[in-house]
Amino acid sequence: MSEQQSGDSQQMVQHGETDATADGRASVEDGSTRESALTGDALELSYPTSEEPVVECDRIDIPRGEITALVGPNGSGKSTLLKSLAKQLSPDTGNVYLDGKSITEYDDKAFARELGLLSQQHDSPTSLTVEDLVYHGRYPHRSFFEQVSDDDHDAVERAIDLAGVEHIRDKQIGNLSGGQSQLAWIAMVLAQDTDVLLLDEPTTYLDLHHQLRVLETVRQLNEERGVTVAVVLHDIAQAARFADYLVAMQDGELYDWGPPREVVTEELLADVFRVEAAVNYTPDPEIVPKHSL
Amino acid sequence: MSGTTPTEQSSGSVLNRLFGWIDGSLVSLCLASLVVVVAGGLVQVSFGAFSMTIGEAWRAVFDPAVIFDPQVWQVFLLGGELPDLSRRTLIVWNIRLPRVFVAALVGANLAISGAIFQAVTRNELASPFILGVSSGAGLLILLTLVVFSGLAAYLPLLAALGGMFAFVLVYLIAWKNGTSPVRLVLAGVIVGTVFQSLQTGLFFFVDDIGVVQSAIAWTTGSLTGTDWEQVRMALPWSIIAIGLALGSSRQLNVLLLGEQTARSLGMSIEKVRFALSGVAVLAAAASIAVAGIVGFVGLVVPHLVRNVVGSDYKRLVVGCLFAGPALMVAADVGARLALNPIQLPVGVVTGLVGGPYFLYLMRKQQNIGEV
Numbered sequence: 264m265s266e267q268q269s270g271d272s273q274q275m276v277q278h279g280e281t282d283a284t285a286d287g288r289a290s291v292e293d294g295s296t297r298e299s300a301l302t303g304d305a306l307e308l309s310y311p312t313s314e315e316p317v318v319e320c321d322r323i324d325i326p327r328g329e330i331t332a333l334v335g336p337n338g339s340g341k342s343t344l345l346k347s348l349a350k351q352l353s354p355d356t357g358n359v360y361l362d363g364k365s366i367t368e369y370d371d372k373a374f375a376r377e378l379g380l381l382s383q384q385h386d387s388p389t390s391l392t393v394e395d396l397v398y399h400g401r402y403p404h405r406s407f408f409e410q411v412s413d414d415d416h417d418a419v420e421r422a423i424d425l426a427g428v429e430h431i432r433d434k435q436i437g438n439l440s441g442g443q444s445q446l447a448w449i450a451m452v453l454a455q456d457t458d459v460l461l462l463d464e465p466t467t468y469l470d471l472h473h474q475l476r477v478l479e480t481v482r483q484l485n486e487e488r489g490v491t492v493a494v495v496l497h498d499i500a501q502a503a504r505f506a507d508y509l510v511a512m513q514d515g516e517l518y519d520w521g522p523p524r525e526v527v528t529e530e531l532l533a534d535v536f537r538v539e540a541a542v543n544y545t546p547d548p549e550i551v552p553k554h555s556l
Numbered sequence: 557m558s559g560t561t562p563t564e565q566s567s568g569s570v571l572n573r574l575f576g577w578i579d580g581s582l583v584s585l586c587l588a589s590l591v592v593v594v595a596g597g598l599v600q601v602s603f604g605a606f607s608m609t610i611g612e613a614w615r616a617v618f619d620p621a622v623i624f625d626p627q628v629w630q631v632f633l634l635g636g637e638l639p640d641l642s643r644r645t646l647i648v649w650n651i652r653l654p655r656v657f658v659a660a661l662v663g664a665n666l667a668i669s670g671a672i673f674q675a676v677t678r679n680e681l682a683s684p685f686i687l688g689v690s691s692g693a694g695l696l697i698l699l700t701l702v703v704f705s706g707l708a709a710y711l712p713l714l715a716a717l718g719g720m721f722a723f724v725l726v727y728l729i730a731w732k733n734g735t736s737p738v739r740l741v742l743a744g745v746i747v748g749t750v751f752q753s754l755q756t757g758l759f760f761f762v763d764d765i766g767v768v769q770s771a772i773a774w775t776t777g778s779l780t781g782t783d784w785e786q787v788r789m790a791l792p793w794s795i796i797a798i799g800l801a802l803g804s805s806r807q808l809n810v811l812l813l814g815e816q817t818a819r820s821l822g823m824s825i826e827k828v829r830f831a832l833s834g835v836a837v838l839a840a841a842a843s844i845a846v847a848g849i850v851g852f853v854g855l856v857v858p859h860l861v862r863n864v865v866g867s868d869y870k871r872l873v874v875g876c877l878f879a880g881p882a883l884m885v886a887a888d889v890g891a892r893l894a895l896n897p898i899q900l901p902v903g904v905v906t907g908l909v910g911g912p913y914f915l916y917l918m919r920k921q922q923n924i925g926e927v
Binding site: 455 | 817819821
């Protein structure tokens with residue numbers, strides 16, 4: 264992104280934020296003035312098959328340049344909320360703003376250059392190689408018939424390097440383990456080269472080694488390139504250690520949000536996750552579940 | 557590419573990007589297909605009611621009076637009066653070879669059309685006719701032959717239009733805040749069933765066996781009596797459809813990643829899906845206009861090519877361009893010469909070849925049906 268462009272988007276953010284404050288809805292818990300990259304406002308989300316809204320959320324902020332984890336029990340609406348933030352599900356009411364601009368105003372490709380999404384489920388032809396998959400991440404940067412450019416090539420090399428899939432780049436997806444294939448898919452969204460990255464349960468079903476590999480890759484991306492990340496995580500202990508900011512959901516509503524230290528409490532575990540647990544900070548958060556409630 | 561050093565990569569990268577996807581399996585497939593087309597073509601020009609030796613047929617094929625005469629080519633491709641040619645040359649170039657060319661065009665169009673529909677519906681068993689094209693064309697063929705016999709001269713055009721109309725109808729039925737592969741296929745079944753019934757019903761109103769035979773030839777696909785007229789009719793549309801298909805290979809590949817991924821990569825999926833289906837229908841309609849509804853080619857060829865070159869559409873489309881003509885030309889040899897002097901509709905032969913091929917696949921492969 265050029266200086267000029269980033270200056271513009273900065274202004275738009277501020278514009279968006281003042282709007283939100285005028286609404287009286289902007290409320291950041293810890294009192295600091297976090298700037299949000301992505302904002303959901305008065306969202307009501309439902310699927311064609313559901314009668315009641317699945318998610319109702321007055322306001323959600325994904326702070327810029329930080330890692331936000333969405334946590335909550337099964338069926339609490341985390342993935343649904345993420346989908347609407349990623350323009351995959353249009354809300355019944357309300358709106359989502361990216362850099363202060365409503366996401367409905369973005370054209371599909373322009374949006375995909377700003378925001379990447381890795382869905383929970385993805386399938387691909389088994390004979391596709393890792394490198395070819397990563398090249399597909401460049402889709403929004405190319406016009407219909409355009410050939411691969413040097414920028415595409417560089418972005419793919421960077422993504423392959425960052426995700427650590429160099430040694431398997433010529434392998435076919437069908438021959439990879441679950442963990443390897445997840446890293447290959449992460450490399451694909453990295454090649455998309457976006458400022459905002461949304462990940463839906465990227466560590467579920469992976470062994471511990473690959474869980475950490477995925478999270479470390481995301482952390483590195485966030486630290487080195489300032490990418491804003493929102494990630495749905497199943498494991499609250501992992502989320503508490505890993506994220507800068509937590510959003511806890513319950514029954515399609517936001518229960519609490521803020522830095523993990525403030526959000527992860529014994530009360531939250533009892534209310535939201537229905538487990539009795541001890542929470543200690545040493546200084547890393549440690550959660551010791553005792554029994555279900 | 558992983559084994560090369562950075563310097564090698566940058567110097568060879570342009571070439572690599574342009575041609576790096578061509579691999580040994582694709583080249584062998586194309587060469588093998590070419591051999592089949594040439595051999596089949598040679599058999600077709602040598603045998604028939606006016607018989608000649610292979611040597612004579614060869615000489616006629618390479619008759620310099622044709623090959624190096626732009627005027628003759630102009631007549632072939634644009635129409636007009638042919639200059640004086642030897643009798644053998646005339647038979648080869650004006651009767652037997654155009655039939656081979658039409659077969660090749662039809663094979664390429666159907667194969668590409670099937671390959672596109674297999675990506676659009678994400679179903680390896682999709683054919684060019686899955687979205688109602690064949691039933692729409694078939695109904696209009698019967699209507700023209702039985703009810704509006706005055707329009708018989710426009711039959712090729714009407715058949716192609718019928719196919720396109722059915723496709724649009726399928727899309728309208730499937731549309732509800734967008735479509736999905738499953739909705740499209742179901743709508744295709746609905747339109748197909750109704751149109752098929754109407755078409756069968758129309759057969760009852762035919763009392764002339766000649767009309768019945770003509771209707772069967774059109775609805776099973778036949779190359780009998782095709783000449784340069786058919787080449788002229790199909791060629792422009794084929795070039796457009798083939799060009800678009802080659803240019804769309806990346807879109808097709810992204811579609812294979814699933815709807816959700818395609819959308820999150822910024823693909824306007826409804827537009828792309830409709831446009832690609834349109835290209836596939838254009839290719840199918842061009843082949844229907846000259847040969848009627850030839851079954852199985854569009855289903856079998858992409859399948860066979862995928863088994864050889866993998867599912868990358870850059871290779872798959874090119875492979876289909878060669879393998880489609882090979883199957884079609886070979887099948888037409890059987891259709892024309894197996895029961896000489898009776899000529900079978902070529903669709904009968906492609907069906908006879910296609911069925912056993914799938915039987916073989918079913919026995920051999922566990923994961924059949926996966927794109």
